[in-house]
Amino acid sequence: MPEALYSADQTRELDRLAGEAGLSGEELMERAGRAAFDVLLSRWPDVSRPAVLCGGGNNGGDGYVVARLAREAGLEPVIHHLRDPERMKGDALTMARRARDAGVPMRPLSVDDLPVDAPLLVDGLLGTGISDALRDDIRALIEALGRLGKPVLALDVPSGLNADTGAPAGAVLSADCTITFIGVNRGLLTGAGPVHSGELLFDDLGVDRPVYQHIDRPVWRPSPARLRHWLPPRRRDAHKGHFGHVLVVGGDHGFAGAPLMTAQAAARCGAGLVSLATRPEHAPAVLARQPEIMVRGVDGAESLRPLLEKASVVAVGPGLGTGPWGRVLLEEVLESGLPLVIDADGLNVLIELDADARDNWILTPHPGEAGRLLGSDGATVQADRFAALESLAARYGGTVLLKGLGTLVRGDGGTALISDGNPGMATGGMGDVLTGVIAALHAQGLPGYQAAALGAMAHARAADRAAAAGGERGLLATDLLAALRPVLNGDDER
Template sequence: MRRLPNALYRAEQVREFDRLAIEEQGIAGAELMERAGQAAFNALREAWPRARRIAVLAGIGNNGGDAYVVARLAHDAGFAVHLWQVGDAHKLKGDARVMARLWRDAGGETQDYKTSLDLGGSDVVVDGLLGTGLNTELEGDWADAVRAINESHAGVMALDIPSGLHADTGCAMGCAVTAQLTISFIALKQGLFTAEGPRYCGRLLYDDLRLPPQVLMSQVPAVSRLTFAGVAHLLAPRRRDAHKGDFGHVLVIGGEAGMGGAVRLAAEAALRVGAGLVSVATRPVHAAAISAARPELMCHAVTKASELRPLLAKADVVAIGPGLGQSDWAQALLDSVLACGLPMVVDADALNLLAIEPVQSDNWILTPHPGEAARLLNQDTTVIQADRFAAVKALQQGFGGVAVLKGAGSLVAAADSPLALCDAGNPGMASGGMGDVLTGVIAGLLAQRRSLKTDPAHALAVAARLGVSVHARAADLAAKEGGERGLLASDVIATLREVVNPAAF
């Protein structure tokens, strides 16, 4: 069993790996199936060491063949194993058919799903129903089998992918197995990490089935998985003679009446990740209160767009949108920012205004959640979530710059960089203000682009990827301290300083 690699692939790419291993490397398909079954059985024993009663549901494809191997190995090890064949057993072919025969030769019995399925009393259910080739919604016996697994009250281990989950999009095809553990074979599928994938996969393990490196190097990954360990090197210790001018000046614009908290969260987050200076332009009603609560922020009361000019002249980066609203005031401020030529992070109501009057820029980072992305692309939110990878690419191609599609498995798309996915973070982040914090984090890191270890030509993409990683890691640290439920955006701000100083703690 290996640590999860960073390379993620589409289902068709993984099938190509399988083909190359068999046809060009001479590894028998049955041998790959044996390796998968052994890896899965080892994972089962480690995850459920007290389990003795194993239920196995096998489909009619290669996923079912893997399931037959798990059943045989468990039977040989003295477990009480019950195996049900779902789908017409006469359709089993090739290596899967061989594994079914070996199961019977070992003394195993194959039970008829339609007449005898009873998962009660099982310690663990092994889902070997369907693999990565699913492209239609489940119905009939397949849907019934998935529901039976989910209602079993046993531990559930999925082979390669939870049955019913689309390997490329991470969406459930009508219904899907809810696994506590999923073991992915050969290469990681991109759908396991975003949309509904994390919900159905549970803990994820990986085994490459000992494929030769040249096989796995034959395809360019569809997505690169972001890890904090992979970006932490950018946060090098500062020079001993550094001063605040080395780390940029962020101007955060927002805070319509009644929404001053959003702009303060973004501004404070920019400070906490190390921006040298942070100014706030907001409605007069909020300026004094924000200054009193966080005196390190330079707050300016702005009633009209012309008052932004001296503030923009001093800034290195602009973050606009948190609490901005969609009034004439908000539109005038956005128009001024769009004309200033500074690199910017655009979020929240600034995105909603952009959806009304779209423009393009190569000098911004857009950070929509699915609802805002839907408005930008003139689609429904369900369409965005049905293929988040396509959506973030469309955002980047349609609006330029860098696009960050927030949510479970946040995605980062840039024209000159591979698509990136962050699988860190937790459900506690589903609360107000988290997006405002992310805006400030990215803006604060972008302001430090000259001190980060990065190529200036890729500064926006690097700041977006680093910011998403920092934000997620900070949220995970905050959740570890007090739990996910009730996690506040300000709790995440409190852990940012630790995260952006990895060498010091």
């Protein structure tokens, strides 16, 4: 998969630019159909009677190519079309006529005439043009197709999925495999996109690299190879003072574990020194669990202040609570002016304080917290994660990391999308560990945007390593601690 991800408008612009560079729309459609047919043969070699679902646009045109190639290869495809083929336009009309001339059977598609006997559905119905809610008849058709329980190969994007946001437009024909062309749409990798796309494949159709340089600031999908140079090898004469001092603030009564995991992650990810300011009664347990952490009991702002004077980055929020103790500590942290990573209850208290925007913090909300920060709710955030991210960045400044499937990071380096991770991460403490990872990288000199993007990627890849070793179910946040070390030291096998 490429690093750059695009909106639907940007992928259409790539199509246009490819045409200017000498690749006609007809040639691109032929290549897309060929690439999809090759996937069909490799994934479903025993399927002889695929049902090819064709809409009225270019996505349908790709489907007509797949059907024609299947016929020419000796298969028995049937085209089920939403629009009379003769009412198609441009290159799609050309491909429809070629399929007809090749002898491919064609029949209208409706809820009353579904391909109930087909062993495979090739989805070329709606493509990337969906932006609003589906019409009732189209939604009913997609739902009926989904109830058939057939395997699905989607062309470009599963029908009914918004290619920009990754949100369903009312109903989605979930795919077992999706092949996308020229540019990967960003919605395939965040929100509900990965849920409905199945295995995601990409083919650039031979478009030359210079074409892509005309698209300004696509969303970036970080990779270990690109990010690792931000953490150069350490000098032989290095000492702990070179790698920053992370101060973790949190752990109200009954919540000692959250800031402890944050501090452990910061230590495992290379911070030179890690301190933890928490309730005094938590100190013995923290020392017993991780003696490398310098734990201090604090009752209020006065006892926290000397610790802030020694810190280079503060991670605040895990287990902080929203009571008077946590509120006083967060106010003191904000007053310090230090670079901050704010998570969990720190974000909830931040809302109460109605704090002004600032450039030197990293906010790491999950969708529910993001909704509260914006005065809305988690469902609204999930309906358009990119729009929510932009709103958060505009309101609060600095760097914002929006958690969830396809974590998003927005800062002065643009927008990044983290495509690693697995469902085993849906357990308590994962966010606390992520906070420590980011704080450690920030303390080692990475700017906020880089620290957040690299930290989220490393966190997700460590979770993938841990899940590969023992399975997703039962994965604990502390299982990531050992896996983070090899990921950040370049020993990443994938």
